[in-house]
Amino acid sequence: MNIENAKAQMRKGVLELCILNMLNHRDAYANEIISELKKAELIVVEGTLYPLLTRLKNSGILAYRWEESSSGPPRKYYSLTEIGKAALTELLKSWENLKAAVNQSIQKDIKPQS
């Protein structure tokens, strides 16, 4: 088993959830999203994010607006749409289920040993 690959897959699985959750609190531009995700060690390289954001925008989950920036060209600020909010609720629910299921499964395996 390729451990790095498995870890990457795990991170990818929750990546969208984290992005949507972040944007639910406040609108952000790509750079901010990236630094947040990097802090959480959810992404390794930034390139991964751009296709994802574009796709989420295309499917109507995200929307963006242009805002003037003091230090450079205008920035793309992403925000969650109504569809996005619904999707987030769905994903959070599924995350909770998954978390519970995974925890339960792991604890079952551990218990007999202790």
Add this chain to the structure above:
Amino acid sequence: MKKTLTINLGGFIFHIDEDAFNQLDLYLGTLRNQFSRTSGGDEIIADVETRMAELFRERNGETKEVINTLDVEAVISILGKPEDYLQEEDYAHAGAHYDQYQPYSKKIHRDVDNRIIGGVAAGLAAYLNIDSIWTRLLFIALLFTGFGLLLYVILWIVVPSARTTAEKLQMRGKPVTLSNIETFVREEVHAVGNSVKNMGRKAQGINRSSNNLADLLSRFFNGLLEIVKLILKFVFKAIGFIFLIAVFIALASLAATVFIGFNLNDTHYTWGEISNLFQLISTDSSLYNSITLGLSLFVLGPLFLLVYYGIRLVFGVDPLNRGVRRSLGFLSLIGLIILGSSVYQISENFRSESYYTSEQKIDLNTRSYKLEIVQDDIYYSFYEGINTDLWTINNGKSYYKNVQLDIRKSDKEYTYLESEFKSRGLNRQDARKNAQSLDYIFTVDSNTLNFSNYYSINEGSLYRMQKIDHILYMMPGDTVYLSPGTEKLIYNIKNLNNYWDYNMDGHYWTMTQQGLLCVDCENSDQVRASVIEKVEEIETTIKENDLNTKEVRIENDLIIIEEAEASLFPSTKQYPAKINALITSKESSFLI
């Protein structure tokens, strides 16, 4: 010392050295290619470029002037390699609920999950986004034309099976609707537009800091080449499609010929009848089979290639590998050899010619009789169309219209029919045997002679260009009525009236010492008078010169006097009597 270029990245101006520029250009070019088929691909690139600009600024601040390869490498390591972008793509495709944003790029695959035989029909159905029942029905329908099986096998060979998730999704693609076709065309045009833009950008970049004309030109032509490639790709697809349709129509009509038959000279022939003829021509069934085999092998390769390249142009499957191409060529060659040797063997069977003649005395109570042509179903089947045919089929049997009749003056003491049967064959003996195997009609009623203008070949014999020449030898004084229709039988009969064959039927003809004379034709009296005049002239000439004549006759207005060998008894000359035999009146039908 290095050259520098000035670039605009995400709205910022950067100076970049040549090596770094090439590296950056390659990176962005790869990304652009990668996302060229993804909707919103341009946006992704724009976002990446903006981010790069930020990263370069963060890295170099205001102090450093020129971006070098180290900077580019560092930024790329933050953003990730082009493949890293793609991993995200794959992951997105794996989830079922992301189906709505799959790329429009679609490639035909065999759907092995839903297959019945090879998954060709299911794959095609997925490609066209229709239910597989329709494609299956189509293949079943095509099977009846004989083309279906070939098409299926070819598709089975050339279309790859969908194994990975990506391939399975690619197989489905988008439905073929008008709006999607429009989208496709727009994307293609867009891609061409981008190429032009890229080229312009490149040219501009070079122009600013480099005066290397050769470099500029090479870049310009590379860009031009890319545009041409895109246009060609589009054109090839269109050509391939037309090509496939054309091949399909050709094959369908071929199949129709085989199963329904075709029209030749306005006569309808079925394949069974054609193959019947082939069988008659060939020497035996094994030769017939080898012709069929040779022809099939010879045609198979080119046919396969035609269909394959049609499919290739439309669906973009891989080129045919060399081995397959060679074996196809080899098969065609073998087919040609078999065909050639069969044709040679057949031609051998037409090499020698031989004939035999039969003579039949015609004993009638009357000296005036009728000549009729047998007008049965077979006779009419020769004249169904506008043109007449040399060969026809009636109730599964072949008939050939190669029978002729001539009328001449009898050189014996009675009227008789001489028939000459000609044929070709492997050798003279074989040819003679073939000549004897003919079945034709010649019957004599009380006062009528019936002829068929066709013959058939007896069981066990084959068509070897057989020919029947009848010659009716009439006694001078006999009169024959050529019934209407006999013009189809008579050939080049010499007559004193100089009538063509097609004018001769429907008239009464009397055999005279001078030749055949029409009794009831328009020019009968004139001809008779001129013949008498000529004969008298001849008589005097003969008398004056004391000629020993054997025969005097008139042919095409020429007087022919054949001299006999010098006789011991000149007083017994026969010529005056012969000349007197000329008919002098319509009523007296004969005089000797």
